[in-house]
């Protein structure tokens with residue numbers, strides 16, 4: 001049999017899906033399982049989104065559409081980013097894709113040649129490494145442990161940019177897996193460093209941009225350093241904030257040359273986003289915003305609920321997330337201890353033992369490049385959340 005392409009030896013199935021599959025199998029076998037593994041919102045978009053989709057279906061043209069995205073969709077996206085303070089962009093600065101994941105793959109193809117460096121902070125969203133691997137780019141990770149609240153420090157960024165001269169710096173705010181959100185001052189300090197390194201493109205994967213708590217607001221390098229506009233590419237999606245992961249709609253806004261390259265890749269890969277999806281996306285972005293707003297408040301309360309319980313576990317360090325729907329406690333105090341005779345040497349052992357003993361599925365931090373932690377995605381129903389977090393607390397306090 002002929003061989004697969006060499007790049008397939010570098011492509012790995014998602015580590016997060018592996019945990020989710022194991023939890024699903026145990027559930028199917030009759031176990032009482034609570035899954036905190038998958039990062040999906042537990043809500044659907046407002047009725048107006050479905051009404052728009054139905055209406056579009058009734059007058060569907062059945063034709064191919066624009067490679068960049070329908071004008072109505074680009075305009076709705078422009079309205080959305082204007083509300084985020086990203087002003088002065090036009091349709092020519094934008095392009096659309098099948099979710100942010102597809103946008104990120106397109107951008108990697110558009111910006112990275114084989115062997116080029118792409119730098120990003122650790123903990124990172126798992127797919128960043130996979131994208132680098134598949135494109136045969138070299139990933140340089142910038143470790144941001146719990147001691148620095150999982151946030152990148154300006155001096156650290158400066159040193160990495162000076163040493164590795166990456167073609168792309170990939171930044172994620174709010175963060176998956178940590179839920180951390182950068183303040184305006186923190187963004188300004190990082191932006192000052194970025195100004196010093198003009199050879200680097202900057203991708204800001206900010207798909208949780210409206211899911212921010214404690215009134216700290218969303219901040220982007222372009223807000224504080226408008227001169228970076230020529231190099232910053234903002235990535236967005238409807239998946240998390242609008243409860244539409246399966247609709248597969250993502251966006252980018254940045255320099256015209258990048259938006260054009262992205263659109264050219266669309267013409268070769270996907271051609272266009274379907275008409276019905278486009279109508280639903282326009283309605284989500286430009287219609288009433290109460291669903292995303294209410295859900296953000298609900299997630300903020302759930303964040304508080306999780307932190308209140310985890311805070312009572314001696315030895316556990318848990319930086320306080322301010323966005324998205326993840327908590328990322330540092331569980332390294334547990335390494336070397338045992339649970340009912342099962343020794344915990346690392347994050348994977350801990351997640352396996354937790355699933356076996358208490359029926360709670362979390363994702364080991366090593367999936368995100370931080371083996372001292374685990375990720376809790378807290379989008380499940382509130383009653384289940386209380387039960388699941390209590391089981392984690394019990395497990396951790398039973399370690400000896």
Ligand SMILES: Cc1ncc(COP(=O)(O)O)c(C=O)c1O
Nearest residue numbers: 099100101125176205237239250
């Ligand atoms: C940080 C981050 N970027 C991008 C994505 C991909 O989102 P989409 O569903 O739009 O492809 C995710 C999904 O989990 C994410 O957490």
